[in-house]
Amino acid sequence: MDKLRRVLSGREENEELGLTAQVLDSTSLSFSTRVKWFFICFAAGILCSILGTALLFLPKAGIKLFAVFYTLGNIAALSSTCFLMGPLKQLKRMFEPTRLIATILMLWNKRGLAIIFCILQFLSMTWYSISYIPFARDAVIKCFTSCLS
Template sequence: MDKLKKVLSGQDGNDDLNVLQAANEASTLGWGTRVKAFLACFVAGVLCSVLGTCLLWVPRKGLTLFAVFYSLGNIASLLSTMFLTGPLKQLKRMCDKTRALATGIMITCLVLTFCAAFWWKNKGLALLFCILHYALLYMTVML
């Protein structure tokens, strides 16, 4: 914690250590805490995705609710993996040569899901983009 305070106050003489690395070092969690946080975040993500899928069939507002909850569920699932590996390591893995394309397309599909739901009002496109960003989430994180 002292190292983080030094870096943030500008008193640290080591210029190689940036603020993100210092924050990552200062916020280390025990393995048990990481697993519990992962499970909580992942379960919340799955519940949001399932709730979003159920809300798809609600008249008038169903598409919007689906896009919001399903996308929040996928974001929570993605964030849950950061508890196991750490945020910086996970972001580096996602931007690795073999995963960068999948990461870019996944984020694009996530944005297009909101566009299809809010602006275009097209259920078919929203569903297609959700399926795509869920598949790409798997490719980005698991492979």
């Protein structure tokens, strides 16, 4: 089909192409193929992540199997977007302002994420604990809204 397009557009077969154009011509996939492989990789990633989470509860090797399958699941799910736009566009777009926070959280080292999750767990425990005190949540919400406004 590409050869037919080249002939119809007046571009000859032996015309010199740049390296980038040659790579793009040789690896182009149709949109439907890209979407299909996106869903296949994304579903495989989700399944691996769920399997890894389920394996977490095995007695001895559960932690190791969890780490392997959960990591493979995340890699498969992240790489699935390469089928939609290509790896270079994905790398460029992952640092756009709308995706910057998610990218930082994804790439940040494990200590930083552990600290964030510890803080979130402490806050959720506090929020849960004050739910047993009548009107305590309302008081905390009013306190924070008055401080922010």
